Amino acid sequence: MSQESRQASRQELHAVEWADDGLLLIDQTLLPDRLERLRVTDVDTLVDAIRRLVVRGAPAIGVAGAYGVALALRQAERAGWDRTALLAAIARIREARPTAVNLAVCVDRVLPLLDQGPDAVLAEAHAVLREDEQANRTMAGHGADWLVKRVGALRPLRLLTHCNTGALATAGWGTALGVIRELHARDLVEVVYADETRPLLQGSRLTAWELAHDGIPHYVQADGAAAGTILRGEVDAAVVGADRVAANGDTANKVGTVAVALACAEAGIPFLVAAPTTTVDLATASGEGIHIELRGEDEVLEWGGLRTAPAVSRGHNPAFDVTPGRLVTALVTERGVLEVAAGQLPADHLHGP
Template sequence: MNEIFTLKWRKNTLVLLDQTKIPREVAYVECKTVQDIYDAIQTMIVRGAPAIGVSAAYGMVIAANTYDGKSFSDKEKFMDYLRECAEYLKSSRPTAVNLMWAVDRIMDKVEEMQIASIEEIKAEMEKDAIAIHKEDENTNRTIGLNLLSLLKDGDTVLTHCNAGSLAASAYGTALAVFYMAQEKGMNIKAYADETRPRLQGANLTSFELAEHGVDVTLICDNMAAVVMSQGKIDAVIVGCDRVAANGDTANKIGTYSVSLLADHFQIPVYIAAPTTTIDMDCPDGSAIPIEERGADEVLCVNGGYIAPKEVKTYNPAFDVTPAEYITAIVTEKGIVYPPFKENLEKIMRK
């Protein structure tokens, strides 16, 4: 999979792997406008909290470089335009805090440069977006090494959704452990939940891990209890889209169910979380906004209806795993154990 990349920045164009087409086709989309970036995030051409954050940062650079005000020298109009674009991009998906963090980081830089020229602001925005991109890669590698310290050679890990290199700049978060294991000569196997309704585990995780030569077994979501009861799972490792201050964690719908099963079978649950995903302003899981998506994601599989078109659906994209079912939150700054509120505060001060 060396020839496949999730995102690349090329001369004011963000090139994104179209993840809606994996594994049937490897295709790329060029984003040259703010609207292109918004649509790519909203339609999940790009998905995964880290990748969304990096994409939004580049989206702000595109906004600056494509500003079409009548008077380009009018600084205040330029600044107002950037503020509008920032809020628009942040509205594309409400749950993943990396999106808000990355846009706000770019805008903080902009607001600090009130006396600079527009060209200087644009240059600094691009420099910071590239830095966010590189930092994400380094962060994910470190998270993978920290996760690996919790496992032993021969372990098998159950994961849900896709939190791998397809969801980030490189390595991913939850799946980084498999790539670090390969580097260290350890044999860590994977079980991947299919992850209904969008099947990211089937379409993306099984594809990605198989391409990297990882021993991966795909299962339907409703098989997790069976494989746990049979002693086939040594740990559960998942990514996340937001961690509240008390340790409650939002991740792809179905994660809560997996955590309950793991608790029953006394299997540790590890959350792979860049510190950019930790929201200390969010007191607990009840304050995390949960995105609801369209009915066709539930009603259709591969373009065909599997239920009557007129039937009602409920399609939350995420659920919240209570902190009590989480063994540890693994960040690039270290491993956080309960009590999460106290220890998350400590790690965020590092």
């Protein structure tokens, strides 16, 4: 671990920050070996950073998208863009990753302020960031309370998580990993099983790095080991995040999540999804309407630039899968907990008192 990485372990992580008229993004493609920040001052660099997963996680790319509108306005002023060119640049940001709904939601939130100039857009983007971190901390409390009530607190819990849902994936604190951090603060975590998350290893590179950052005991395991770990009775609950939640409770998350949900259902243990309300997409009726991003074939056909499959092999590389709502024991947001498998749906939650 580098000296900067050791220093980061003593302070809160912020994946997305605004400083000196530009964005600072923790370059998550370099972790855990190096902790470096990429400075972003133009639309091309931001779109590339989102697509390459320099910044990733639905809430984090949503915040980056909101700031991206301010970047686009400033670039338009420098370059003399007309309105058409400006809107085209903003559309490129909005569409940089199609599955996570937060990106479009956060861009759309700041768009009405476009004619008021970059300072007004920037102020609203700051609000998006503050609200996301506060929502994460609130949902962490709700999720921890629900798990303690559901599973019991006679001993610390053995938890499983898939992909990265911590401070690196959000404006701060985290969603599913935020719930785990809250339980750890209550001395209620025995161990966390972190799935490695093929093909880009967000679990072993990022989640394990954050767990080490917080001093939380953990194992990294192959994705294919998760179901067996659950069925052997070594896990009390699985806690995962989401990139989009449909109105019927179907949930899109990192590919491999649905296998965890199926194993939890077979084992009779809770499968908890933690996500802010900005991730709930009431305009999408079910998981069938969620666009699943297909990434480049080389991510599964190569490793470290070396071919690991026969030359004639093709690569199938969906970045996400959809877990049916009937397998989601509960959905926790900043507004509380819905027991989705029992028939409580996101629409009721968001439209309730």
